[in-house]
Each structure stands twice: as C-alpha cells, then as structure tokens.
Amino acid sequence: MISVKLDHVSKMFGTVKGVEDIDIHIRSGEFFTFLGPSGCGKTTTLRMIAGFYYPTEGRIMFGEQDVTYLPPNKRNIGMVFQNYALFPHLTVFENVAFGLQVRKQSKQEIKEKVDRALKLVHLDGYGNRRIDQLSGGQQQRVALARALVIEPQILLLDEPLSNLDAKLREETRVEIKRLQLELGVTTIYVTHDQAEAMAMSDRIMVMKNGVIQQVGTPQEIYNRPNNEFVASFIGESNLLEGIVEEIHDQQIRVRFSSDWVLTGLQENVAPKTTLTKGEKVKISIRPESIREAKTEENGENIVRGKVALSEFTGVSVNYITQIGELQLKSMFINLGNRVYQRGEELALSIPKESVYFLG
Amino acid sequence: MKSGSTFTPSTLRRRTSFTSSPYFVYVLVSPLFLVLLAYVIYPLFQTFIESAQIDGSFSLQNYKDFFSLGNSANLEALWTSIYISVFSVITCGIVGVGMAFLLERYEFPGRKILSVLVMVPMALPPLIGVLSFDFLYGKSGIIPRALQALLGLDQVPFSLSGIGGVLVVHTFTMYTYFYMTASTAIRGLDPSLEEAAASLGANRFYIWRRIILPMLTPAMVASALLVFMIAMASYTAPLVFGVERTMTMQIYLSRTNGDLDMAATQSTILSVVSILFLIIMRWYQNARNYQNMSKGVSVHRTEVKSKVGKYISMALSILGVVILLLPILVLIILSFSEDGSWTVEILPTKYTFAHYIELFTDSETWKPIANSLEMSSLATIGNIIFGVAAAYAAVRLKFKGKTLLDILIMVPWALPGTVVGINLIAAFSQPNVFSFNQVLVGSFWIIPLAYFVRHLPLVFRSTSATFMQMDVSTEEAARSLGATWWYSFRRVVFPMAFSGILVGALLAFVQGIGEFVASILIYSADTTPMSVAIFQRMYAFEFGTACAYGSLQMLLILIVLFISQKIQGNSNITI
Ligand SMILES: Nc1ncnc2c1ncn2[C@@H]1O[C@H](COP(=O)(O)OP(=O)(O)O)[C@@H](O)[C@H]1O
Ligand SMILES: [Mg+2]
Numbered sequence: 001m002i003s004v005k006l007d008h009v010s011k012m013f014g015t016v017k018g019v020e021d022i023d024i025h026i027r028s029g030e031f032f033t034f035l036g037p038s039g040c041g042k043t044t045t046l047r048m049i050a051g052f053y054y055p056t057e058g059r060i061m062f063g064e065q066d067v068t069y070l071p072p073n074k075r076n077i078g079m080v081f082q083n084y085a086l087f088p089h090l091t092v093f094e095n096v097a098f099g100l101q102v103r104k105q106s107k108q109e110i111k112e113k114v115d116r117a118l119k120l121v122h123l124d125g126y127g128n129r130r131i132d133q134l135s136g137g138q139q140q141r142v143a144l145a146r147a148l149v150i151e152p153q154i155l156l157l158d159e160p161l162s163n164l165d166a167k168l169r170e171e172t173r174v175e176i177k178r179l180q181l182e183l184g185v186t187t188i189y190v191t192h193d194q195a196e197a198m199a200m201s202d203r204i205m206v207m208k209n210g211v212i213q214q215v216g217t218p219q220e221i222y223n224r225p226n227n228e229f230v231a232s233f234i235g236e237s238n239l240l241e242g243i244v245e246e247i248h249d250q251q252i253r254v255r256f257s258s259d260w261v262l263t264g265l266q267e268n269v270a271p272k273t274t275l276t277k278g279e280k281v282k283i284s285i286r287p288e289s290i291r292e293a294k295t296e297e298n299g300e301n302i303v304r305g306k307v308a309l310s311e312f313t314g315v316s317v318n319y320i321t322q323i324g325e326l327q328l329k330s331m332f333i334n335l336g337n338r339v340y341q342r343g344e345e346l347a348l349s350i351p352k353e354s355v356y357f358l359g
Numbered sequence: 360m361k362s363g364s365t366f367t368p369s370t371l372r373r374r375t376s377f378t379s380s381p382y383f384v385y386v387l388v389s390p391l392f393l394v395l396l397a398y399v400i401y402p403l404f405q406t407f408i409e410s411a412q413i414d415g416s417f418s419l420q421n422y423k424d425f426f427s428l429g430n431s432a433n434l435e436a437l438w439t440s441i442y443i444s445v446f447s448v449i450t451c452g453i454v455g456v457g458m459a460f461l462l463e464r465y466e467f468p469g470r471k472i473l474s475v476l477v478m479v480p481m482a483l484p485p486l487i488g489v490l491s492f493d494f495l496y497g498k499s500g501i502i503p504r505a506l507q508a509l510l511g512l513d514q515v516p517f518s519l520s521g522i523g524g525v526l527v528v529h530t531f532t533m534y535t536y537f538y539m540t541a542s543t544a545i546r547g548l549d550p551s552l553e554e555a556a557a558s559l560g561a562n563r564f565y566i567w568r569r570i571i572l573p574m575l576t577p578a579m580v581a582s583a584l585l586v587f588m589i590a591m592a593s594y595t596a597p598l599v600f601g602v603e604r605t606m607t608m609q610i611y612l613s614r615t616n617g618d619l620d621m622a623a624t625q626s627t628i629l630s631v632v633s634i635l636f637l638i639i640m641r642w643y644q645n646a647r648n649y650q651n652m653s654k655g656v657s658v659h660r661t662e663v664k665s666k667v668g669k670y671i672s673m674a675l676s677i678l679g680v681v682i683l684l685l686p687i688l689v690l691i692i693l694s695f696s697e698d699g700s701w702t703v704e705i706l707p708t709k710y711t712f713a714h715y716i717e718l719f720t721d722s723e724t725w726k727p728i729a730n731s732l733e734m735s736s737l738a739t740i741g742n743i744i745f746g747v748a749a750a751y752a753a754v755r756l757k758f759k760g761k762t763l764l765d766i767l768i769m770v771p772w773a774l775p776g777t778v779v780g781i782n783l784i785a786a787f788s789q790p791n792v793f794s795f796n797q798v799l800v801g802s803f804w805i806i807p808l809a810y811f812v813r814h815l816p817l818v819f820r821s822t823s824a825t826f827m828q829m830d831v832s833t834e835e836a837a838r839s840l841g842a843t844w845w846y847s848f849r850r851v852v853f854p855m856a857f858s859g860i861l862v863g864a865l866l867a868f869v870q871g872i873g874e875f876v877a878s879i880l881i882y883s884a885d886t887t888p889m890s891v892a893i894f895q896r897m898y899a900f901e902f903g904t905a906c907a908y909g910s911l912q913m914l915l916i917l918i919v920l921f922i923s924q925k926i927q928g929n930s931n932i933t934i
Contacts, residue, residue: 052554072557085555089573098569099559150559 001028001186002063002153004049009058011044018044019210022058026188026203031180033189035197036207037233042190043158044210049188050156051075062153073102078147078185079156083163084139086131092118092142093127099150117149120179137168144176148183155180155187161196173200194234198222206230222286226270227359231284238285238329239358244275252357253300254281257324263300264355273359282358287318289354290330292337293347301350303328307340321346384758391749392760395767397793398812402782403630403770409785410623421624433609433625440606443522444590447529448583454530455537456579463545468669469676476683480532482916483686484873486890487909488532489599490897491686492519494693496527497600501689504705524600529590531686536589537582544578581643588636591629592775594876607777607876614781614880626781630774637773641766687913694906701902714907724904727892728911734803734888735871738810739818742867745811746818747860751852753819754826755834772816776876779813783881805881806888810871817870818863825859826852858926865919873912 004026011018019041026032034042047053049060051072059068067075087095096117100110118124121141131139140160147155160176161169177200180187191197197204198218206213206221206229214226225231228239242254242262250266252275264283275281293302305323317339321328330348340346410421425433462474480488496502496519503515510516519527548571556566594607603612606629613622694714696707717724753764771779787799787808799805833855837847853860875890882891889908896905 050554050558052557072554073560073562075558076560077558079555079558081551081555083549083551085549085551087552087555087570098556098561102560102565146555146559156558 003028005061007059009055012056031202033197033201033204040207041210078152080160082159084143117145121145158190269357270359284356287329287331291349293349402786405785406623436604436609444587447590450530451534455534456541459541467672479683484912486875489595525596528596540578540582584640626778633773714903731889734807737807739868741811742818750822780877780880809877814867817867821859821863825856869919
C-alpha cells in the first residue's frame with residue numbers, strides 16, 4: 001500500500017476555478033473521504049489523483065514517486081465511477097478480467113483471480129451474465145470487483161452509492177468498508193453524504209467552492225468544526241452570534257441578549273482564531289448536547305424559553321425553544337420522559353464544554 | 360323519461376358498445392390497410408404476375424432467361440450492382456466514420472464550418488448531385504480541364520467515368536448515412552468507459568480495439584445495410600456515367616425497349632433483394648444496441664496542438680470545404696451561363712440572367728415547375744392524411760397486425776424508385792377497382808401516386824415520433840372533460856403533433872420536387888416534372904436552364920431544411 005500526497009494542488013478550467021491549493025497527505029492504508037456539496041471540487045481532485053486531469057499548479061506524489069503528469073493507465077489505480085462505467089458489450093467475467101488482460105496475465109491466472117474477485121463481492125456464478133441483466137447493486141459490485149482485481153495501490157471511489165436506493169446503500173456501504181479493511185488498500189472516497197462519510201472514514205476532508213474547510217477524523221470534524229460551514233454541513237447545529245463579554249481564566253463569556261449569556265471554554269476555540277473582548281463571535285451548539293434542566297435549577301448556562309415546536313420521533317424528542325428573539329434546537333433521547341407541548345415553558349442546560357467558538 | 364331525448368340510456372349503451380367493442384379498432388385501421396393493399400401490395404403483386412406469366416399462363420421462363428448463362432447481360436448487371444454496392448459501403452464507411460471521429464473528437468481550425476457543411480450532400484437533389492459531379496470531374500469537366508491547362512498536358516490528367524465515377528458519386532452522396540449514425544454513436548459513447556479502461560491500465564490503442572470499435576459496431580452495421588440498399592437502388596449515377604449493366608439501368612432499358620416482361624422480372628428480383636435487406640435491418644435494429652446507457656455526458660474534444668498538425672488539419676479542412684461546396688457552386692455558375700458558351704473552355708465564357716427570367720416567364724419552361732409543385736403538393740396531402748392516421752394507429756391503438764402495418768409502410772421506402780415505377784405501370788395500365796376504373800398510366804394521376812407511395816413513411820415516421828413523446832394523459836384529460844374522440848383529436852392531439860407532421864410533410868414535399876427515378880419511367884409530355892426537364896435540357900445542351908431548375912430545387916430544399924431545423928430545435932423531435 002502506498003501514501004498519497006497532494007502538494008498545494010490547484011486546477012483551473014480555463015478561467016473557471018476547479019480547486020485551489022489542496023494540500024493533504026493521505027496515509028498508507030487509510031480510508032480518506034472528500035466531503036462537500038455538489039460542485040465543490042471533489043471529483044476534480046479525485047480525477048487529478050487518477051490522472052484524468054493534470055493540475056494547473058502543485059504536485060501529486062504516490063509514496064516517493066512524483067505522478068503529477070503520469071497518464072492514468074500507468075498509475076496502477078482502481079477506480080469506481082459514479083455510473084459504474086461497466087463495458088456493456090462484455091460479460092461480467094470479461095469486465096472484471098479486462099484489467100488483467102491489459103496486464104497480459106495468463107488465462108489460468110486471470111480465471112482464478114476473477115473468480116476470487118467475484119466471490120469477494122458475492123457474485124460467484126454471475127460471470128456469464130450480461131451487464132444489463134444485473135440490478136443496480138450487482139452492477140455496483142462488479143465495478144468494485146473490476147477495480148480491486150488488479151490489486152491497485154490506491155482505490156478511488158466517486159460517489160459509488162449515489163445511484164442506489166436507501167436500503168441497498170447502507171448494505172453496500174458496509175460491504176465496501178469490509179473489503180477495504182480486509183485488503184488494507186489506501187482508499188479515497190468521494191461523497192456529498194455526511195452520514196456516509198462519518199460512518200466509513202478514517203479521516204475526512206471537507207470542501208467548499210474548491211477550498212479545504214477542514215481535515216480531520218469524523219469526531220474532530222463533528223465535535224470541533226472549524227467554521228460555520230463545517231458545523232452546518234455536518235449534522236445539525238445551533239449557530240448563534242453573540243458579543244464576547246469577558247475572557248478570563250480559560251473561560252469565555254458571550255452575550256446574546258440582555259438576559260442570555262453563555263460561558264464556554266478557551267480550548268473550544270477554532271484553530272487560528274483569537275477572540276477579543278467586545279467583538280462579535282459565532283458559536284455552534286449541537287442539539288443533542290443540550291440537557292433538560294430542572295425547573296428549580298439555576299446557573300450560568302441555563303436558559304428558559306417557550307416551546308415553539310415539539311416533535312416526537314420515537315428515538316428522540318426534538319424541541320425548538322424560543323428564547324427572546326432566538327431559537328434553540330435541542331434533542332433528547334426518548335427515555336419515556338414527559339413530552340412538552342407547544343407553548344409550555346422549558347428550561348435547558350448547555351454544558352460549557354459543548355459550546356464551540358467558530359473561526 | 361322524454362321520448363325525444365337523444366341521450367336515452369339505451370342509445371348511449373348501444374353507441375358505447377359499438378365503439379368499445381374489440382373489433383371497432385379494426386374498422387378504424389382497415390382503410391389504412393386498404394390503401395397499402397391497393398398501392399403497395401397490389402402493384403408489387405401485379406409485377407410479379409407479369410414476370411411469371413407468358414401469354415396468360417404461369418411460366419418461369421423469364422427467370423430462366425434472367426439467370427441463363429447464354430445472355431449474360433442480366434447476371435452481369437446483378438453482379439455489377441452488388442459489387443458497386445459493396446464498394447460504396449466500404450468507401451462511405453471510411454469517409455463517414457472518419458469524418459465523424461474527426462469532427463466529434465478533435466478540435467482544429469475549421470472544425471465548425473466543416474461540421475455544418477458535412478451535411479451538404481443531403482441538400483442536393485439526387486439528379487443534381489450526379490450532374491454537378493459530371494460537370495466538375497467528368498470527361499469534359501472543369502477540374503480535369505483546369506489541371507490540363509495548368510500543367511500544360513496534352514490530355515486531361517484524370518476524369519470520372521464508368522464505375523469509378525459511380526463510386527465517387529455514391530461516396531459523396533451516401534457517406535452522410537454513415538456520418539450521421541457514427542457521430543450519434545460516438546456522442547452516445549460514455550467517456551467514463553474509456554476512462555475506466557484507462558484506469559485499468561489500457562493504452563489508447565487497446566481502448567480502441569476493445570471498447571470503442573466494438574461499441575460502434577451496431578451503428579456501423581446498420582448504416583452499412585442502409586448504404587448497400589440505397590446503392591443497389593441507385594439509378595441516376597449509372598445513368599449519367601453510362602454504366603448500363605446495373606439492375607436499375609437494365610430495368611429502365613427493358614422498359615424503354617418495350618420488353619415489359621423482362622422489366623417485371625428484373626424488378627421482382629430487385630424487390631426481393633431490397634425487401635430482404637429491409638427485414639435484415641429491422642431484425643438487426645431490434646438486436647442489441649449499446650448506446651445511451653448513461654445520458655448527458657459530453658466528451659472533450661482533443662485539441663490539435665502541434666504546429667504541423669494544425670497546418671495539416673487546416674489544409675484538410677479547406678480541401679473538405681471546397682469539395683463539399685464545389686457542386687453547389689458549379690451549379691450556380693452554370694445556371695448563369697449562356698447556352699452554347701461552354702464547349703472546350705474550362706469555364707463558360709458568357710453569362711446571363713436570362714435563364715432565371717425564363718423560368719418564370721416562358722410558359723414552356725414554367726410548366727415543369729408548376730407540374731412539380733402541383734403533383735408534389737397532391738402527394739403530400741395524401742401522405743399527411745395517411746401518415747397521421749397510420750401513426751396514430753401505430754402508437755395509440757392496440758390491434759393485431761401492427762407490425763405488419765409498420766413493415767408495409769416501410770416497404771415502399773425500401774423499394775428502388777425504378778421498381779416503384781414499374782410496379783405502378785404493371786398495376787394501373789388497365790382500369791381496376793383501385794384506380795376507380797381509370798387507366799392511370801399516361802394520366803396526370805400516376806406521378807402524384809408514385810410520389811405518394813415513395814414518400815409514404817416520411818410523415819408517418821415524424822408523426823409517430825411526436826406521438827410517442829406525447830403524454831397519453833393529455834388526450835385522456837380532454838376525453839374526461841367531455842370531448843368526443845374526434846373533438847379531442849382535432850383540438851388536442853393534432854395541434855400537439857403539428858410540428859412533427861409539418862417536418863415530415865415538408866420533407867415529403869421537397870423529395871417530390873426532386874424526384875427523378877420513378878418519374879422518368881412514367882411521365883408524359885403534359886406532366887413532365889422538373890427533374891425530368893433538367894435531364895432533357897442537359898441532353899439538349901441547354902446547361903443554363905437545366906442548372907437554373909436545379910438551383911431552384913436546391914433553394915427549396917434549403918428553405919425546408921431551415922424550417923425543419925427551427926421546428927425541431929424548438930420541440931426536440933427526432934426522426
Ligand atoms: N471539465 C470541466 N470544465 C470546466 N469546469 C469544470 C470541469 N469539471 C469541473 N468543473 C467545475 O469545477 C467545479 C468543481 O466540479 P466537480 O469537481 O465536478 O465538483 P463535485 O464533484 O464536488 O460535485 C465546478 O464548479 C465545475 O463546474
Ligand atoms: Mg462529482
């Protein structure tokens with residue numbers, strides 16, 4: 001297995017910006033995900049790694065080898081395309097065998113490897129089928145087998161699950177992860193689905209408009225979002241704007257209105273951000289980190305408001321609480337507690353360690 | 360209940376039970392089959408009868424004569440027709456597919472203009488295309504003479520004649536069939552397939568061999584069958600380049616020599632070959648097709664970057680543009696030339712506007728134009744009525760025999776024009792029920808009927824394409840609002856399909872204006888159409904007038920193409 005390094009890579013399409021200054025190091029054997037909304041440059045970045053585009057600036061390294069301008073057929077990569085790109089005039093077997101035939105392996109060897117690959121994706125016995133005789137999920141797995149059978153150094157997947165329905169998507173997601181762990185291949189995965197990214201990845205790169213927003217483990221990305229975009233794109237979040245009132249003893253106090261002040265911790269300030277007293281600041285609070293407070297409880301991070309929306313989902317009870325001008329989303333696991341109705345008063349407690357100061 | 364009410368339950372029930380009976384649909388479609396029977400099947404059958412009868416009794420003597428080795432003219436003609444067709448397929452394939460790849464995959468100076476002009480051969484009426492090639496490259500053509508003068512040679516360095524000439528003309532006029540299917544297929548090729556192959560380690564050559572060529576095969580086989588059929592039916596090119604030993608020419612010669620039995624025999628054999636090809640083509644179209652697996656993908660054209668490549672591609676583009684435009688140009692130049700002013704010179708020496716004035720002022724010259732307009736209009740009206748009804752039946756109604764309807768409509772399209780002419784002569788030289796007890800041959804009606812038959816599929820196909828895209832529920836909505844079938848057809852179905860109908864009708868109309876092959880067999884002095892007039896003027900050495908007629912035809916075709924393009928652009932109809 002091999003590591004991949006993108007060294008300040010940019011790509012322009014004429015005057016249109018594709019991606020800008022992508023600088024990442026993907027470790028050998030890692031499951032690395034590019035996450036972001038459509039048009040943010042995920043595919044462009046992936047295609048530069050595959051060799052279908054050449055960067056306008058920067059270099060791409062596979063291990064110690066500079067591959068920036070190496071044509072795709074010399075890179076030894078396995079790629080799964082969004083539409084699978086299976087060859088419609090070839091059978092399942094011939095599709096999977098294609099890369100091995102290119103490598104001029106013996107018939108015997110090809111047969112063994114293809115059979116093993118088909119078995120790996122649970123398609124043994126389907127070798128003679130035509131592509132249009134397969135379901136979407138099966139086609140997906142043929143594409144995966146075709147990419148894996150050549151024992152690539154790097155596996156590239158561009159939104160491989162987006163054409164499947166919800167249930168199949170979940171099954172295939174588990175399957176891909178299993179194969180990746182089994183084979184230990186360095187994997188770069190492109191998706192716009194944050195749940196998929198969170199569930200599968202060792203690390204995630206969040207992108208927007210061709211620019212990196214944050215790189216980190218799923219926990220880092222979720223718990224310590226760098227900025228408003230990351231906080232809102234991944235999971236649900238309360239994004240509030242207030243004024244820094246006091247910074248004292250590793251604690252920061254922020255005022256949102258005349259009767260609402262929150263205290264957070266200095267360690268939860270986004271990197272490369274400094275807060276100054278009297279300036280505006282954006283904070284993010286995850287709905288599930290908010291607790292219900294006892295009616296008699298009082299303290300600095302306790303607020304009271306009227307329930308504007310009450311939603312019982314079975315797993316949880318979700319509230320939107322009106323606090324003066326502002327609204328706060330909260331989510332409580334359903335433990336059989338009383339469900340507050342619209343208009344009732346609700347007291348909420350926001351733990352200091354759950355308040356994140358965004359950059 | 361009032362007895363005077365029209366909508367008593369009982370009348371209502373009776374009416375519904377009649378129109379909703381499973382047999383009612385056959386009442387609706389039987390006129391369509393009747394028309395096909397009368398003007399397609401019956402004439403075909405009459406020709407066969409004529410070929411298989413000698414003095415009123417059954418005999419295969421004509422076929423024995425045809426295949427006898429003693430008189431080899433017929434066999435030679437069959438053989439020549441076949442090998443001209445095979446070579447036409449090869450040359451058209453090379454030119455058409457090559458052009459398609461060049462224009463779809465590469466970016467070079469001159470690509471845009473070339474990709475517009477590449478369809479020019481489609482805009483040339485059949486006779487005009489051949490004549491302009493003769494003017495340009497024939498024995499006393501402009502280019503050979505110009506080269507001779509330029510290089511100071513004793514004789515012309517080359518000239519088109521005989522089978523070589525036929526092949527060149529076929530290549531020029533028929534490569535567009537390959538070009539169109541190939542470029543659609545290339546555009547339909549999903550570029551991610553090539554990328555997938557590259558990511559698996561395949562180089563350019565390997566990708567071509569294993570991915571691109573196999574995927575283009577269906578399109579290429581389909582066009583090969585089509586070109587073969589059209590080349591077999593070709594009549595004008597052998598006529599102008601003097602190749603008498605082809606099937607179509609033999610039929611024409613038998614007919615003019617009065618040997619109707621032999622003409623019928625030759626026709627029948629050619630019909631069999633054509634219909635066979637039609638069946639193979641239909642069967643093949645239903646076989647596999649790899650296109651459009653994924654939609655909306657666009658390929659980036661590879662830019663020709665090297666300096667040498669740029670110059671070469673520019674030179675080739677210019678050459679292509681010149682070759683494509685010369686036929687039109689020469690036609691226009693000659694249409695202004697004074698008759699008799701072009702004998703041994705490279706270009707005519709005297710020019711005049713008189714021919715165009717003559718076209719519209721001299722009643723003798725105007726007559727063929729009027730004839731063509733009138734006869735083609737009549738045929739087109741027939742095509743519209745039949746085509747719309749047949750398309751509606753084929754797309755919207757359920758009945759047994761739909762495939763038969765479809766095939767019967769395509770048969771006249773597969774039949775060579777020469778054969779259609781012979782068939783009509785065989786059927787309508789005597790009065791019969793289908794001709795309302797008239798002798799049609801020699802009358803005014805025979806040519807409109809020939810046009811109607813030859814262009815039967817045009818309105819049908821464009822209209823059924825629009826019907827297929829139309830949502831059935833619009834018609835159902837109209838019916839649910841209380842409209843009768845006829846009312847909803849008039850107010851909803853017809854207006855919605857109008858653009859499709861118009862495109863097909865315009866096409867049928869211009870094809871009628873340019874029709875030559877069947878006309879030459881059945882025209883009479885009073886009904887001479889434009890193409891036959893061009894032919895006559897040519898052989899009277901009145902090149903100017905002939906070319907003025909030709910320019911007029913071309914202008915009409917260009918107008919129609921322009922309108923169709925506009926309509927299709929607006930509503931995405933594809934024929
Ligand atoms: N071949 C191309 N030519 C021009 N612009 C392109 C091309 N490919 C991508 N882009 C542009 O680059 C940006 C990033 O696109 P892409 O990488 O496909 O986004 P994603 O895969 O994240 O949806 C978009 O604004 C897109 O329009
Ligand atoms: Mg993408």
